Amino acid sequence: MIISELRVTPIAFRDPPLLNADGVHEPHVLRAVIELVTDGPGGGVTGLGECTGHAWQLDWLELIATRIRGMSAYDTGALARLVSELLAGRADGVDYGPDANWRRWSGRTPGSRGPAPVPAPAFDAMRVYSAIEVACLDAQGRRAGVPVVDLLGGRVRDAVPYAGYLFYKWAGHPGSGDDEWGAALDPDGIVAQAERMVDHYGFRSLKLKGGVFPPDEEIAAVRALRAAFPGLPLRIDPNAAWTLTTALAAVRELEGVLEYLEDPVAGVDDMAAVAAATSIPLATNMCVTSLEGVRPALERDAVRIVLGDHHIWGGLRASVALGDVCRAVGWGLSMHSNSHLGISLAAMTHAAAATPGLGHACDTHYPWNAAEDVVLPGALSFQDGSVRVPDGPGLGVQLDRTVLDRLHATYLSLGREHRDDKAYRRSVTP
Numbered sequence: 001m002i003i004s005e006l007r008v009t010p011i012a013f014r015d016p017p018l019l020n021a022d023g024v025h026e027p028h029v030l031r032a033v034i035e036l037v038t039d040g041p042g043g044g045v046t047g048l049g050e051c052t053g054h055a056w057q058l059d060w061l062e063l064i065a066t067r068i069r070g071m072s073a074y075d076t077g078a079l080a081r082l083v084s085e086l087l088a089g090r091a092d093g094v095d096y097g098p099d100a101n102w103r104r105w106s107g108r109t110p111g112s113r114g115p116a117p118v119p120a121p122a123f124d125a126m127r128v129y130s131a132i133e134v135a136c137l138d139a140q141g142r143r144a145g146v147p148v149v150d151l152l153g154g155r156v157r158d159a160v161p162y163a164g165y166l167f168y169k170w171a172g173h174p175g176s177g178d179d180e181w182g183a184a185l186d187p188d189g190i191v192a193q194a195e196r197m198v199d200h201y202g203f204r205s206l207k208l209k210g211g212v213f214p215p216d217e218e219i220a221a222v223r224a225l226r227a228a229f230p231g232l233p234l235r236i237d238p239n240a241a242w243t244l245t246t247a248l249a250a251v252r253e254l255e256g257v258l259e260y261l262e263d264p265v266a267g268v269d270d271m272a273a274v275a276a277a278t279s280i281p282l283a284t285n286m287c288v289t290s291l292e293g294v295r296p297a298l299e300r301d302a303v304r305i306v307l308g309d310h311h312i313w314g315g316l317r318a319s320v321a322l323g324d325v326c327r328a329v330g331w332g333l334s335m336h337s338n339s340h341l342g343i344s345l346a347a348m349t350h351a352a353a354a355t356p357g358l359g360h361a362c363d364t365h366y367p368w369n370a371a372e373d374v375v376l377p378g379a380l381s382f383q384d385g386s387v388r389v390p391d392g393p394g395l396g397v398q399l400d401r402t403v404l405d406r407l408h409a410t411y412l413s414l415g416r417e418h419r420d421d422k423a424y425r426r427s428v429t430p
Ligand SMILES: O=C([O-])C(=O)C[C@H](O)[C@@H](O)C(=O)[O-]
Pocket: 018, 019, 020, 209, 237, 239, 285, 336, 337, 338, 339, 363, 365
């Protein structure tokens, strides 16, 4: 399986005005679809991947695309080394060429998107490598005729439980009328949203994205959820928007109500101070985001649960390995998500199905974005809040090229390069 091409297609798909501690989701999510084309005896196969469509990530992927031809799609170790060397700026004679990439995609003039990418830290390398690793594993699975979960050690579960991901939201994007979900700006609105999520998808856990309103209002929403769904595990995630004082007051109110509290405050020291003051387990996708972060958090007893995410932790194999790390240090494991489509949902599901220690329902933004999926319908569906591991070889999903082309055209029409929830919020409420 010799790699002949790495195709990166930036796309943009519709997103409702979901509020968070930064601001509000813009009308479109920027993302990218990766196609790893391979040659081999009897014909090649193409593996799929999906990642964020931030300009910096596209630039790096395009750079790697120029270096990856002729390598083996089985040799993910060599591909990982190539990515880290290129991102660390150690490769000689590299033409970073971001303007060239942007011109090709958009017809824009050079210099319109700022300076060339600077050498990136290991954290970025993990993100870039992850998209390639998923595509390699998809190609390997397609070639061998086995699902990706089998390449990750085999399944420990046939279906992966996901949590209903609740957001405060406006009724619609300004100037566009109300969307199908309507407004959720108070406890009643959040409960109504949860009812709809549970009715449609059967979720058996719920997570509220907090950090939007004064904490008392968000605690009232959690209490309203508790009353409306007495048997369902609940979480709230203010994305470290609370001060230590606020968080210490909040945990007194939330004691006995939550499955876990996600990132109430920023940094290991403040997380440790909150953890010491409550019996509510603290979870994080902000204070432990790589293996280097495990030791400091462990030494301070700052967290009890880590939310992995293959897009951030360096791929599917690294995600399964994170389960072993968590078991070794006595932490629980859950899964983080960001706005995504079906290629990512399939990848998340294969990884979760192969990870024994994953003891909490995974996050997913999929219900918010499923209407414009780039994969053909049929392979992915929710039953009782869980997604069955797709049966087909590889990730088990097929690209819908018509939708891909349409979403790529949308991307080009926007002229946007980054996600900026804060600027969008300020453009509406200065
Ligand atoms: O668990 C988390 O921190 C997230 O899901 C981060 C996301 O960016 C979320 O805040 C969002 O979509 O606004």
